[in-house]
Amino acid sequence: MTAHAEAVESKNQLIEVWTRLVEDRGGRVSTQDDVCRLWADSTFGFWNTVTLTGERITAGELGDQLARAAAFMRAQAQPGFLWLFEDLIDPPARDGLAGRLAAAGLEVAFTGHGMAGDLTVPEPRHAELEFRRVRTEQELLDYGTVNARAYGMGDDAARDALTGSKLWAGEAYAYLGYRDGVPVTAAATVAGPGALFLALVATLPGEERRGYGEAVTRKAIHEGIAATGTGHVVLHATPAGRPVYERLGCRANTPIHFVQLAAA
Numbered sequence: 281m282t283a284h285a286e287a288v289e290s291k292n293q294l295i296e297v298w299t300r301l302v303e304d305r306g307g308r309v310s311t312q313d314d315v316c317r318l319w320a321d322s323t324f325g326f327w328n329t330v331t332l333t334g335e336r337i338t339a340g341e342l343g344d345q346l347a348r349a350a351a352f353m354r355a356q357a358q359p360g361f362l363w364l365f366e367d368l369i370d371p372p373a374r375d376g377l378a379g380r381l382a383a384a385g386l387e388v389a390f391t392g393h394g395m396a397g398d399l400t401v402p403e404p405r406h407a408e409l410e411f412r413r414v415r416t417e418q419e420l421l422d423y424g425t426v427n428a429r430a431y432g433m434g435d436d437a438a439r440d441a442l443t444g445s446k447l448w449a450g451e452a453y454a455y456l457g458y459r460d461g462v463p464v465t466a467a468a469t470v471a472g473p474g475a476l477f478l479a480l481v482a483t484l485p486g487e488e489r490r491g492y493g494e495a496v497t498r499k500a501i502h503e504g505i506a507a508t509g510t511g512h513v514v515l516h517a518t519p520a521g522r523p524v525y526e527r528l529g530c531r532a533n534t535p536i537h538f539v540q541l542a543a544a
Contacts, residue, residue: 287367287534288335289475290394293514294363295331297470297477302327304447305440314341315348321358324424324433324441326480328360332368339373339380346384353541354385360540361389363516367534377537387542393522396475396514397530401505404498406457406491409465411499414454420445422456422463423480430482441480453504454480457496465492469504469513476504478515478525494524501528 281289298318299309305327307320314334320327330349334341349362366374373380381387404411414423424441428434442448453476454468465483469476478501483493505511516536517525526532 283367283533284335286396287365287394289396290514290516290534290536291331291333291335291365291368293472293475293477294329294516295333297472297479298329300447301470301479302329304445313345313348315345315352317352319352319356319360321356322440323358323436324428325358325360325431325437327440328356328358330360330362332362332364335368337369337373339370339376342369342373342377343380343383346380346386350384350386350541362386362539364537364539365394365534366537381539382542385542386539388537389540390518390538392516392518392536392538393532394514394534394536395517395522395525395530395532396512397525397528399501399505399511399513399529401498401502401528403502404495406495408459408490409457409492409495410459411455411457411496413503414442414452414456414468415449417443419456419463420448423448423454423466423468426456426463426466426484427480427482429484452479453500453507455496455499455503457492457499459487459492465496467493467497467500469500471504471508471510472514474510475512475514476501476508476510478513481521493521494527497524498528 425438428438457465
């Protein structure tokens with residue numbers, strides 16, 4: 281697969297899977313003039329997402345699309361992110377990206393990468409962890425709490441993340457890792473079109489660098505492959521997570537800029 285094709289896959293998997301996840305949270309999804317809005321207006325900010333659907337976005341198109349994305353984000357009660365797939369922007373437009381973002385009132389919060397791999401993952405073990413698939417309302421809350429704390433969100437976000445979800449308690453291969461009965465790490469795979477999509481991987485602050493995140497990620501991927509027969513895994517990695525996924529056998533492809541409204 282070419283670099284451009286990998287970027288297209290990364291964007292398409294986001295739209296396909298995030299549509300289901302956002303609608304599960306009572307959000308609304310719409311696409312108009314190459315701007316896709318997947319927005320639940322949730323205190324859990326990952327459910328508030330905008331992305332661009334074009335696959336060779338020109339300089340002339342980019343400024344207009346960024347302006348419309350920013351206008352939509354400003355009109356919402358809760359903040360969120362525009363996910364900008366760099367390899368889907370024509371090279372001349374990339375050269376002036378920072379200026380175009382600033383002109384639209386946007387700024388990059390952080391940059392990650394799309395990643396993908398065709399994986400075989402044996403049944404994982406970790407001497408300190410017990411793995412449990414998320415099924416109950418308490419486990420949904422625990423999963424949301426691990427993610428909210430890992431990403432610096434508050435108690436409202438922990439509750440809003442997953443509580444009441446039928447999708448996460450049934451369709452997703454979502455796992456928690458417990459140490460001495462306390463949930464410390466979480467990861468999930470969700471079946472996308474022709475792939476497993478890895479989502480919401482997190483470890484509690486202070487519990488990093490013990491192999492917890494890698495172990496629970498292996499568990500979520502292993503169980504997803506066993507259930508679906510699909511070993512092709514697509515994900516979007518933060519800089520901290522990228523080395524873990526490379527050890528699993530995934531390769532980085534397009535840079536993804538997570539863009540927020542600029543501070544006033």
